[in-house]
Amino acid sequence: MNLTPQDYQVLIPYILLTAWACVLLLVDLFIPKERKSLTALLSALGLAITLGVTLSQVGIAQTGFFGMAALDGFSTFVNALLLLSGILGIALAHGYVKRLGIERGEYYTLLLFSISGMMLMAQATDLIMVFIALELLSIPLYVLAAFARPRVSSEEAGMKYFLLGAFATGFVVYGTALVFGATGSTNLYAILASASNGTSTLLLTIGAALVLVGFGFKVAAVPFHMWTPDVYQGAPTAVTAFMASGAKIAGFAALLRVFATAFPALAVDMTDILWALAALTMILGNIVAISQTDIKRMLAYSSIAHAGYILMAFVPYGNPAVREVSIAAGLFYLVAYAFTNFGAWGVVIALEKNEEKELAITDYAGLGRKHPALAAAMTVFMLSLIGFPPTLGLVGKFYLFRAVIAAGFTGLAMIGVLTSLISAYYYLRVVVTMYMKDGEPTVERETWLGLATGVTAAVTVVASLVPQSLFAWASEAVLNLF
Amino acid sequence: MEFLLQPLTLLTFFPLLGVLVILFINAEAKNIIRWVALVTSLITFGISLWVLTMFDASNVNLQLVARYDWITVAGWNIQYFLGIDGLSILLVLLTAFLTPISILSTWTAIEERVKDFMIFFLLLEVGMTGVFLAQDLFLFYIFWEFTLVPMYFLIGIWGGPRRIYAAIKFFLYTMAGSILMLLAILWLGIYGGTFSVPDLVALGSIPADIQWWLFLAFTAAFAIKVPMWPLHSWLPDAHVEAPTAGSVILAGVLLKMGTYGFLRFNIPLFPEATVKAAPWIALFATIGIIYGAMVSYAQRDVKKLVAYSSVSHLGFVMLGLFAINPQGIAGAILQMINHGLSTGALFLLVGMIYEQTHTREINVYGGLWKITPIFGSIMLIVSLSSMGLPGLNGFVGEFTILLGAFGSQAIGNTAYAIISALGVIMAAVYILYMFQKMFLGPQGEIVDEVKQHGHALRDLNWREIVTIVPILLFIFWIGLYPKPFFALMAPAVEHLVGMLPLP
Numbered sequence: 001m002n003l004t005p006q007d008y009q010v011l012i013p014y015i016l017l018t019a020w021a022c023v024l025l026l027v028d029l030f031i032p033k034e035r036k037s038l039t040a041l042l043s044a045l046g047l048a049i050t051l052g053v054t055l056s057q058v059g060i061a062q063t064g065f066f067g068m069a070a071l072d073g074f075s076t077f078v079n080a081l082l083l084l085s086g087i088l089g090i091a092l093a094h095g096y097v098k099r100l101g102i103e104r105g106e107y108y109t110l111l112l113f114s115i116s117g118m119m120l121m122a123q124a125t126d127l128i129m130v131f132i133a134l135e136l137l138s139i140p141l142y143v144l145a146a147f148a149r150p151r152v153s154s155e156e157a158g159m160k161y162f163l164l165g166a167f168a169t170g171f172v173v174y175g176t177a178l179v180f181g182a183t184g185s186t187n188l189y190a191i192l193a194s195a196s197n198g199t200s201t202l203l204l205t206i207g208a209a210l211v212l213v214g215f216g217f218k219v220a221a222v223p224f225h226m227w228t229p230d231v232y233q234g235a236p237t238a239v240t241a242f243m244a245s246g247a248k249i250a251g252f253a254a255l256l257r258v259f260a261t262a263f264p265a266l267a268v269d270m271t272d273i274l275w276a277l278a279a280l281t282m283i284l285g286n287i288v289a290i291s292q293t294d295i296k297r298m299l300a301y302s303s304i305a306h307a308g309y310i311l312m313a314f315v316p317y318g319n320p321a322v323r324e325v326s327i328a329a330g331l332f333y334l335v336a337y338a339f340t341n342f343g344a345w346g347v348v349i350a351l352e353k354n355e356e357k358e359l360a361i362t363d364y365a366g367l368g369r370k371h372p373a374l375a376a377a378m379t380v381f382m383l384s385l386i387g388f389p390p391t392l393g394l395v396g397k398f399y400l401f402r403a404v405i406a407a408g409f410t411g412l413a414m415i416g417v418l419t420s421l422i423s424a425y426y427y428l429r430v431v432v433t434m435y436m437k438d439g440e441p442t443v444e445r446e447t448w449l450g451l452a453t454g455v456t457a458a459v460t461v462v463a464s465l466v467p468q469s470l471f472a473w474a475s476e477a478v479l480n481l482f
Numbered sequence: 483m484e485f486l487l488q489p490l491t492l493l494t495f496f497p498l499l500g501v502l503v504i505l506f507i508n509a510e511a512k513n514i515i516r517w518v519a520l521v522t523s524l525i526t527f528g529i530s531l532w533v534l535t536m537f538d539a540s541n542v543n544l545q546l547v548a549r550y551d552w553i554t555v556a557g558w559n560i561q562y563f564l565g566i567d568g569l570s571i572l573l574v575l576l577t578a579f580l581t582p583i584s585i586l587s588t589w590t591a592i593e594e595r596v597k598d599f600m601i602f603f604l605l606l607e608v609g610m611t612g613v614f615l616a617q618d619l620f621l622f623y624i625f626w627e628f629t630l631v632p633m634y635f636l637i638g639i640w641g642g643p644r645r646i647y648a649a650i651k652f653f654l655y656t657m658a659g660s661i662l663m664l665l666a667i668l669w670l671g672i673y674g675g676t677f678s679v680p681d682l683v684a685l686g687s688i689p690a691d692i693q694w695w696l697f698l699a700f701t702a703a704f705a706i707k708v709p710m711w712p713l714h715s716w717l718p719d720a721h722v723e724a725p726t727a728g729s730v731i732l733a734g735v736l737l738k739m740g741t742y743g744f745l746r747f748n749i750p751l752f753p754e755a756t757v758k759a760a761p762w763i764a765l766f767a768t769i770g771i772i773y774g775a776m777v778s779y780a781q782r783d784v785k786k787l788v789a790y791s792s793v794s795h796l797g798f799v800m801l802g803l804f805a806i807n808p809q810g811i812a813g814a815i816l817q818m819i820n821h822g823l824s825t826g827a828l829f830l831l832v833g834m835i836y837e838q839t840h841t842r843e844i845n846v847y848g849g850l851w852k853i854t855p856i857f858g859s860i861m862l863i864v865s866l867s868s869m870g871l872p873g874l875n876g877f878v879g880e881f882t883i884l885l886g887a888f889g890s891q892a893i894g895n896t897a898y899a900i901i902s903a904l905g906v907i908m909a910a911v912y913i914l915y916m917f918q919k920m921f922l923g924p925q926g927e928i929v930d931e932v933k934q935h936g937h938a939l940r941d942l943n944w945r946e947i948v949t950i951v952p953i954l955l956f957i958f959w960i961g962l963y964p965k966p967f968f969a970l971m972a973p974a975v976e977h978l979v980g981m982l983p984l985p
Contacts, residue, residue, distance in 0.1 A: 368639075369595070383631065389624040398620070402668045410665070417661035424657055428634075428650060436638045436646050471555045 003065070010064030010071040013054045013079060014119045020046035021112035028105035036103045040094045043108035044087055047115070051083040061480045067187050068126045074331075077477035078122040078253040081335055085245045086115045088342045088452050093238035095446030096349050100236065102148050111242065114140035118250035125261065127176040127186040127211075130254055134172060134218070137250055138165050141243060145235040153356065157234025164227040168217030175210030178203055179262075188262040195265040208263045208270065212277075215258075218251035221311060222281040225304045232300035237352055240296065241345030244303045245338040252310055252334060256327060260317055260481055267318020274315045275412060281308030282419040290426050295348055295361050298426060299341075302385060305423060306337050312416060313400055316407035326403040327481065328474040329396075335470060336384065336396035336460075343456030344381040347374060350443050350453065358441070361430055365439025374443060375434045377457040382427040384460050387420050392464045399471075488548035489536065490564040493529045493574070494611045497522055497581075497604035504600055512596040516589060519600035523582040523607065530578035537571055539970045542977035544617060544680065552621075559676045563618040568974025569745055570614045572815060572967065573738055576822045577614065579952070580734045581607045584727035586949045587830050591726055591837050592640060599640060602632040603727065610735050614742060619667045619677040623660075626703075626743075629736065630656055633728065641723035648716075648723035655716040659706035666699035670751070683750045683981075690754055697755035700748050707740030710763075710800060711770035714793045721789035722842075726833025729785070733792055734826035738818045741799045745811070745978075749803070753982045756806065760892035763804040768898045770797035775908035779915060784842045787916055788828045791868065794905055795821045801902055802883035805893055806982055810886025811975045812968055817879030819967070820960060824868040824876055827953045831861050834946050838939055839928050844919050848926030854941040858921045860950055865917050867957045869909040875960035880906055891984050 008015065024046065028039050054076055061072040089111060097103040117136030124130045142165060146158020180186050182203035183194035195204060216224040232240045263270065285305030292298035313330025316322050351358050351367075368375040384393030397420065404413045463470060485491065500522025507515050537545060544565030553560040566574060585603060592599050609632065612625030630653055638649030667677070669692075674682045688696065706713045717737075721729050749756050774794030781787040799821070802814030835850075835857070836842055851858030863874070870876040884906075887899035920926075932939050942950070960967060 368598075372598075388631065389628045394624070394627070398664070398668070401665065402671065405665065405668050406672045410669075413665055413668075417665060421654065421658055421661055424654060425650070428653060432638060432646055432650065435635060436649075468553050468555065471553060471558065475555055 006062060007064035009060075010062060010069050011120075011123065013050050013057070014116055014123065016053060017046060017050045017112060017116045017119065020050070021109050021116065024112065025106075025109045028109065031105060036098075036105055037094065039105040039108050040090055043112055044090045046112060047083050047086045047090070051080060051087075054079045054083060063125060067189060068129050069120070069123045070125045071123060072480040073477040074253075074257070074481045075119075075123045077331060077473060078249060079119045081338060082115055082118045082122070082246060082249055085242065085249065085338055085342070086111060088456070089238065089242035089246065091448040091452035092241050092342065092346050092349055094448045095444065096236070096238045096352075096449070097147075099444065100148060100354060102236065107144070107147060110140040110144050114144070115246065118246055118253075121250040122253040122257070124254065125188045125257065127179065127188070127258070130258060131169070131172060131176060133254070134169055134214075137247065138169065138218075141165075141239075141247060144239045145231055145243070147239060148236045151356075153234035154236060157231045160227055161231045161235075164217065168214045168224070170214075171210045171217070172214030175207045175212075175214065178207030178210065182207060188258060191262040192264070195263070201266065204263075205266055205269055208259070208266050209273065211258060212255070212270075212273070215251050215255040216277065219248050219255070219307045219310075220304045221277050221307050222284045222304065225281070225285070225307075228304055229297050229300040232303070233294065233296045237296065237345060237349050240300075241342055241349070244299070244345065245341050248303070248307060248310075249334055249338065252330070256314065256317075256330070257481070259314070260323070260327070264318050271315055271318060274311060274317075275409065278308050278311035278315060279412060279415050281305065281311060282415055283308075286419040286422045289423065292426070293361055294359055295364070295430070296359055298361065298430075299344060299348070302423070302427075303341065305419065306341075306385075308419075309397070309400060309416060310334060310337070312404050312409075312412055315404070315409055315412065319407055322403065322407040324475070324478045324481075326407055327478045328471075329399040329403040331474040331477055332470065333396040333400050335474070336392035339456045339459050339463075340381050340384040340391070340393055343377060343453055343460060344385070346449055346453035346456065347378045347381065350374060350446075350449055351441060361433055362437075363439070363441060364430060364433045365437035365441065366434075367439075367441050368435035369438075370441055371443050374453070377453050378434060379431050380457045380460055382430050386424045386427050388424075390461055390464050392460045392467070395464045395467050485548075485550065488564070489529070489533050489546050490566060490615050491548050493526065493533055493578070494564065494608060494615055496526045496529060497607045500604045501601050504597060504604075507597065509595075509597040512593070515596050515600050516585070519604060520582055520585050522604060523578075523585055526607065527578040527582055530575050533566065534571065534575060537566065537970075539568055540973055542973050543567065547617075552618075559671075559678075560620045561618045561678055562621060563678055564612075564615040564621075565617045566615060568971040569815065569978065570742065571970055572819050573735075573742055574611060574614045576738070576819050577607065577610045577735050580730060580822060580826055583826070583830070583949055583952065584730045586945065587730065587833060588725070588727045589945055591833060595639065599636070602635045606632040606636070606731065610731075610739070613739050617679050619670065619679060619682075621677075622679075623664060623667055626739065627657075627660055629739070633732065633736065636728040637720060637724045640725040640728070643723075644719070645723045648719040651716050652720040655706055655713075659703035659713075662699040663703035666696045669696060679747065679751070687754065688752070693752045693755045694758070697748060697752040697759060700743065700752075701759075704740040704743035704748065707743065708737060708796050708800065709740070709793065710766050711773050711793060711797070712766075714770070714774075717793065718786050718789045721792075721829075722783065722785050726829060726836070729829040729833070730826045733788075733829055734822035737792060737796060738822060741796065741803060741814065741818055744800070744803050745815070749806070750978060750981060756804070757892050757983060760804040760806055760890075761894060764801055764887070764890075764893040764895075764898045767797045767800035767804070768902050770794065770800070771902050771905035772908070775905050775912060779908070779912040782844055784832050784844050784916060784920070785829070786842075787844070787912060788825060788832065791909065791912065792821070792825055794909065795825065795868075798880055798883050798902065798905070801887050801898065805883070805886040805890035806979060806984065807886050807890055807892075808972070808975050808979050809882050810890060811979065812971055813879055813882030813886055815971050815975070816960070816964065816967055817876075817883055820867070820875040820879040823953050823956050823960075824864055827864040827950060827957070828868060830950055830953075831857070831864060834942065839932055841928060844916060846926050846928040846931075847920040848923050849921070849929070850926070850939075851921040852925075853929060853939050856941050856947070860942070860954065861921060862917065863954060863957065865913045867961070869913040870906050873961050875957045875964075878960060878964045
């Protein structure tokens with residue numbers, strides 16, 4: 001058992017980021033309390049360097065650590081997106097934690113650890129590794145959700161997320177055990193080989209379904225979404241923003257790799273289950289969002305709804321003719337969602353006041369007149385979440401629905417567009433409040449926050465006009481997956 | 483540079499230049515903003531005339547084509563594809579013509595947030611022109627949906643008391659239709675491997691049962707936009723609440739996007755389904771004509787009256803389109819223009835009096851002609867044009883449509899034409915009723931009421947006359963000598979009809 005340099009090459013971005021986070025933990029001790037901005041800067045620097053390393057690996061495809069982890073176009077794509085989310089997450093958090101009086105160095109290191117866990121999720125090709133990655137990403141997030149202690153809502157969010165998250169992890173472990181029982185291995189490739197030899201599929205199916213339940217919790221798919229609104233509302237908003245993108249991306253990445261690599265044989269049963277999950281998630285998320293008056297809760301349900309749209313891309317995962325296009329569409333949609341989502345949460349952070357004040361949708365009244373740039377950005381994000389031109393959200397939905405129709409699931413696409421119509425109602429309500437009602441909102445002016453919001457808004461619009469290269473990258477990313 | 487200097491690209495996106503300039507002007511400098519917007523839209527109109535000079539009516543193919551690959555990966559084949567032909571040229575000109583007029587009409591009517599207003603208005607022009615020029619379904623969909631956004635703001639910010647309700651209703655109603663069309667567009671893109679409309683048409687026939695579903699999905703989007711009875715309920719709300727300029731553009735151009743959609747997409751892409759659906763559409767169109775006229779007559783709010791009259795007039799357009807013969811379609815296209823001119827003018831005139839009186843209640847008016855003779859005279863001409871008096875534009879369009887519908891093989895029943903002809907008479911009833919109540923007879927109570935507020939009702943001022951006179955010119959021109967207008971579209975219409983498998 002010897003590890004070669006190739007093995008390390010597979011996990012080099014992950015190793016780099018983890019090491020950086022460990023060192024930063026020590027360095028942070030010597031950074032005085034009032035200069036924690038330095039920690040933020042160093043964290044962002046670590047993410048940027050890792051991003052550079054990740055991007056230098058585009059085009060490499062190999063496995064390492066005895067088949068426990070893989071480096072391929074898919075992992076590079078997802079990791080790049082995760083690292084970008086991390087940088088945006090820090091930009092959003094930097095002024096916010098200061099303002100809330102919860103600026104502690106651990107915030108940033110925890111964020112880094114969580115991202116490294118997410119990256120490992122995208123690379124893991126063994127169920128044991130998936131489990132470890134899941135824990136590594138989740139535990140820092142539990143702490144971050146409760147970071148605004150002693151505020152009760154934040155503590156409650158952390159506790160709730162921890163309990164339900166642990167429960168979900170339990171499902172994954174139990175599922176893994178059953179899969180191991182059925183196939184004699186936890187390695188995804190070995191499971192595939194054994195499944196095609198005609199092992200007992202009942203045990204395997206149950207195992208896969210349990211793993212699906214676990215991931216369903218992480219990505220907030222109905223009916224495993226119960227924790228989402230409370231945790232999203234209670235957690236510090238900057239954490240929520242990161243959770244809504246990062247955890248979802250990682251959850252979907254793992255779900256995709258596990259199912260596409262190990263369980264294509266189960267596609268017959270799983271397709272129906274995924275179909276139902278996607279449909280339920282879209283319907284429930286969008287309908288419940290209508291009645292929300294708190295912007296954080298509304299965006300929480302919106303994130304549930306979007307999990308449903310992304311799940312649509314997974315439904316035809318067992319159909320060789322269309323699965324690559326379909327998964328590429330899912331990846332593209334994840335990018336569109338990540339940018340839009342960060343931008344929208346950025347606006348929420350800009351308006352939020354201490355003690356969870358000014359988080360009602362009605363607090364946005366008059367924003368269009370008082371802060372036209374911010375309101376315009378929010379309008380872009382809302383239009384993108386609806387799927388309206390000229391935004392990335394439209395291109396993403398166009399891509400996604402096309403893949404779903406090409407796979408023959410016109411009914412699901414129909415549910416998708418009809419729920420988009422429903423969603424237009426509650427997203428537009430934010431726009432109505434901003435532009436058509438009078439009010440005197442005040443906004444926190446923070447350089448990094450403003451920059452992050454501006455950049456995401458610009459990307460949301462401009463990338464929708466020139467999506468060619470992103471399309472191409474997403475299509476290449478899935479080539480080696482199957 | 484080559485990309486930007488394409489005449490059609492320039493025509494579509496020139497207003498964006500105005501938007502950019504306005505963005506950098508102080509919001510308090512209202513007059514400068516107005517002038518920039520007006521000049522931008524006038525130059526755009528100039529570009530549209532330049533396009534007209536380059537247009538060759540005898541050529542039935544798309545002209546001045548700007549075609550570039552846009553997104554071409556993973557089985558996608560989306561193009562940036564603009565083109566113009568006899569079916570769209572008049573509508574493009576109408577858009578470019580009505581926009582400066584509408585902007586001029588807001589000079590004193592819009593005082594609040596002028597900067598935002600003009601930005602949205604110019605963005606709207608980009609969207610509308612794009613809809614009429616786009617020849618790629620994806621590009622078309624983007625422009626089509628995009629027009630909703632500025633219009634939504636125009637109604638929602640500068641509208642009447644129930645503006646928010648009207649704006650959301652407008653948005654959701656239209657979107658409901660569009661998303662069904664989106665599914666059909668995606669299906670076509672997968673089926674044909676391209677989103678380019680001419681290529682899809684050339685590809686030949688789609689299996690009949692699928693064609694029927696696709697036809698219905700496209701119809702959902704367009705019929706709501708037109709609006710066809712019974713999908714019209716968003717229209718009166720949107721019109722009543724919208725500011726004058728919004729109403730003018732809504733009636734003048736946005737509704738035409740629906741009828742144009744039938745013409746450009748439904749008929750050539752789904753020929754069998756079109757022929758099959760023709761009698762049904764004719765039935766709904768006829769109901770719309772009669773229903774719209776009856777409901778118009780019942781209105782006490784003059785703007786609502788004009789709004790419902792649109793339902794009736796657009797019924798004629800639909801009847802003409804689905805007569806599927808050269809007269810019917812040519813009449814329908816001309817009637818789209820006519821309706822844009824006369825209903826646009828009606829909304830402008832109503833807006834001009836509303837600006838002084840702040841009421842649209844028909845009953846409080848009366849005897850206005852004596853007090854405001856120029857206003858009254860112009861109103862009379864426009865009203866007569868709207869009800870289809872021979873010698874004015876409305877007559878030419880409606881007459882040609884009825885002629886087409888009467889001899890239509892596709893509709894196959896002359897009853898629709900006969901009943902629809904009644905609509906013309908009913909139009910005379912509600913229009914003259916409105917005119918008589920407001921302009922003739924004893925002086926209405928509003929005259930004194932306005933006087934009590936210190937300033938008597940005044941006649942049209944120079945700016946208002948300049949706003950309305952260009953429309954009057956066209957009302958007479960089309961009414962007396964429509965030949966050049968028919969000549970622009972006739973070859974394209976003949977070509978389109980020739981493609982259809984008529985019984």
